Amino acid sequence: MNKPLQKIYFDPYLFFSLFLLSTLGLFFLFSASNADISIVSKQLVYIVVGLTIMIVVSQPDPDIFRRTSGLFLIFSLLLLGITYLIGPEINGAQRWVRVGPFSFQSSELLKLALPIFLANFLFDKKLPIQRKEIIISLLIIFCCFFFVFRQPDLGTALIIACSGLFVLFLSGLSWTFMGGSFILLLISSPFIWNILLQPFQRQRIATFFNPESDPFGASWNIIQSKVAIGSGGLFGKGFGEGSQTQLNFLPETETDFIFSVIGEEFGFLGVLLLLSIYLFILLRCFYLALSARDRFCRLVIGGLSLTFAANLIINLCMVVGLLPVVGMPLPFISKGGSSLMSLFLAFGIIVSMGTHKKFLPQ
């Protein structure tokens, strides 16, 4: 115990880019919430707590995450189950678990637990991965997907499925298997459309492909979002000057559609800056994944950062009108503690996995 000060595991690139991103997010949120200080200060608290969590989580050796991955998954699923049973219903969906004054979106944890668990399950398997392991992995992925999907929360469910599939893919899933399942998915898509999707989900997809069919109904959001972004032009209308945002033509400005606020008020240049930061973070994660010390760390960094990327791309594509509207926040910018906490937690794990090098003989 008399050792010199222990090494602090810390990735300055990720830390400062995330710090910059979430701080910028505060300004965007200020404008998006029509200058609601209470929302912004709450978000500030989340960011401070989140950054702290990130630093703390990145300290222990990655091995601990490997060894506790099973428990972590079971805990996440239990939390989901509790939500399912007793969670309050908000907008027809049970997604939140309430602990005292805090409420937490239970599915957020699953986004972390599932890829870590699968990485643990697959990291020591021989290449190529055997059919038995594939089937077990897919079953676990499907169970997690299904639980969240039933909440119902299609967006998060898809992200969770992605997070598992990324790990499966990165760990060496055979190409023939992927080709076969893709064809299977195509064949079963009518079934998915008719049986699995809720009517409102079907409508969202339908209006995406034909937004002018119902300009005041379901496609209102997409149209107003495009108008907001498009009217921003090259330089934007200025901070707090976006008419689409400030006069409430744009829906959900604080959460799903905050990117439209940025586009409207800061223009193409603002968008360019924001996307550059995201790109930088992704490239840094890519580097960490490639240079990680072992297969488990590679898989976890890859799985978590790609999940973050999928989350990001889906939100962006939805807001600019390239994908149907699914509820999905813009990472590190949108209002919401659960999303922020789980993101900082994920990046804490990424930093831990990326900065701990090979075991050194003591």
Next chain:
Amino acid sequence: MIFEERQVEKNNFSIRATLLFGLTILGLIAVLLQVFSLQISGYTDYQLAALNNKNYAVPVQSLRGEIFDRNGKVLIKNEPTFDLITRPNLIDDIDSFLEKIQPVIFLSENEISKYKKLQKEKAFVNKELVLKKDLSAEEIARFNVRSFNFQNAFIAQRYRRISDYPEIFSHVLGYTSRIENDFKSMPEIPRSHWKDIELMYAHGLIQGQTGLEQIYDDHLSGQHGQRVYEMNARGQFVQPLSFTQPVKGLDLYTNLDIDAQKSAAKFLGNRKGAVVAIDLESGGINVLYSSPTYSINELSNGMSENSFQSLLNDADKPFFNRALQGRYPPASTIKPAIGMYGLSNNIVNWDFEMKDPGFFTLPETGRVFRGWRKGGHGKVNLHKAFLVSSNTYFFSLAYQADIEELSNHLSSLGFGQKVCLDCFEEDPAFVPTPEWKYSVMNAGWVKGDTVNMGIGQGYLVTTPMQLANYAALLATKGLHIEPSLVALANQKKSLKTWNDKGFDNSDWAKMHQALLGVIESDYGTARSIRDLKDFQVAGKSGTAELVSLDSKEAYQEVRSSELLRDHSIIIAFGPMPNPRYAVSVVIENGESGGAVAGPVAIEVLKSLINE
């Protein structure tokens, strides 16, 4: 794991990770391209869409121009008052509303019943309904401190379209009426926004409906302004953004003369008829009066449905503009025209004399056409025929006429066509031709028809406007100017010259001499009005028969029914020998032309000349 295998695994991971990260970067690029297409390529469209989302333009009503007479006296003005205005479509219980407001603003029984009636009739189309107009300062103060009790009532300055002579100018000036919107004048404002218009007139959005108000509506109406509000997604006004002042319409300077019009109204009294007077120098119409009449002030500012209906159903047809639309046989006033025809075509000359036994017998059938005086006028030449209005002379002249040529001749004098440049719904009346008779009555034209036309009876009908135009033509010796109500600077005055090789200046001089004699000589049929004035007047009177009768005795029977009595007509111009004004007067069922219509014509000429 052995080292080799680990290396294989690592390579495998690198390829797959590169693939996935590459895909996400492609995703980011796709997003960036889409944002580029929205913000840079589509900027103009989306900027417009964003403006259309938030900007809500509301029209602001413009004031109409005012209308003046030829001396610059105002005929129709915009009169401002402070009114108590209500929003009738928002008031649920009208009785309790009135009960609540009674102690604050006194309302007479009449005002209450009128308001209730209008409220019931028009609640769904009115944005505003005036409850009490012309509030006193005290009433305004009393209301203002209690205004919070009356959410759907407010006090504001509103204008009324008012004439100080609401009855006598009604047909010529016309009235305005309410319209729902005026989006043709402001296509940039969506139709649905017109319900939020800022009104200037108590009667709402108005436009000219008849008369000069209608003919010169574009000139008078000006340009509405607009106020642009910023509106949020819930449709609430956030703040005003811009305001474009409405532009008041241009004033209208007419040729009308208040005093002369007043004389026409005064001396026509409550008889039915019309008076038209024309300034010979300018062609300006100084008087255009039709009786009976109605109040344009009431019509322009909201008349109740009942009053409107009773005006519509009035047997005397007050809405009917007799001056422009009344079709009357010209009777003896046509004789100068027939004389001109006879002279031009060498059928008669001023020296030709014939015997007038008091009737004319049509050689073909033996049908007898009677004169107005039993026993006739003895030997008559053209001059005397005008003075004594010899029917026999003109029967005989017309008998020798070719009907086609005679019709053309009458048309060349303005009959059967519109003669006024800017009159509202002028009736061209009618000059008959053989083709017309054949196609309408399925009968051939007979000589008797032409003979009847010689004294202005039969199928030929004219309007008082045409008679005045005809009088102007006679007065100016064919150099009259096309009549018009408005003296617009840019409006070219068009000289209507009438000439004919067979009718020279000496003919004109003799014609004037004869027509002067009709009034000024001892033998003239209209000599009874000779002493009403201190200047000389030329003219021709007429008595239009509504039923064709062979004897005076038969007419006495007909007389008992007023509506079958003869119309009394005169055309006149003066002062002679250099006439400045021409006038026509028609009095329905007035009988003897010179004595009845004559004084009205003289009084109108007097007020025009003695100004």
